[in-house]
Amino acid sequence: MTTWDDATPGLLRLPSGRLVRGRGLHRSNSRHGPPREAPDHGVYLLGRTPPPMAWETRWLRCRDFWTPDPDETRAALTEALQRSGESRVEVACGGGRGRTGLALACLAVLDGVPAGEAVAFVRAGYHPGAVETPWQKGFVRRFGA
Structure with a gap:
């Protein structure tokens, strides 16, 4: 079993205690800089297919701000x-805020945070600018329905 070190930049602690890392793939845009630890599994929200990674990945087609x-x-x-619960999971987009925040907020909903509170939860625990657009916020609210 491999989990994140508590000092890993970009971690969001979910209500269950599980840790998930959010980050931006473009280092110059990332608040947290390049990763020190590789994930075991990653979910990437990008407008085009991400480059090959050395770990298991899921790709969600999603253009910036959508x-x-x-x-x-x-x-x-x-x-x-x-x-x-038993491995290092990360979610990421280009800059690490909008689409990454959306995914982290949806993870929080799946982990028990009410949909109407999930954006605030992620902004408090991950990045104050997470979930950038009104339609991303609406997506999180509908995700909980």
Whole structure:
């Protein structure tokens, strides 16, 4: 069993105690800089196929400032939440805020945070600018329905 070190930048502690790392793939845009530890599993929200990684990945097609397919998102994040109990899971987009925040907020909903509180939860625990657009916020609210 491998889990994140508590000092790992970009961690969000979910209500269950599980840790998930959020980050930006473009180092110059990332608040947390390059990763020190590799994940075991990653969910990537990008407008095009991400480069090959040395770990298991799920790709959700999602252009910058937009939202991914709800059904694919639920499947990918349900798997990520299950894996986060015993392995290092990360979610990422280009800059590490909008789409990453959306995915982290949806993970929080799956872990028991009410949908109407999930964006604030992620902003308090991960990044104050997480979930950037009104339609991303709406996606999180609908995700909990």
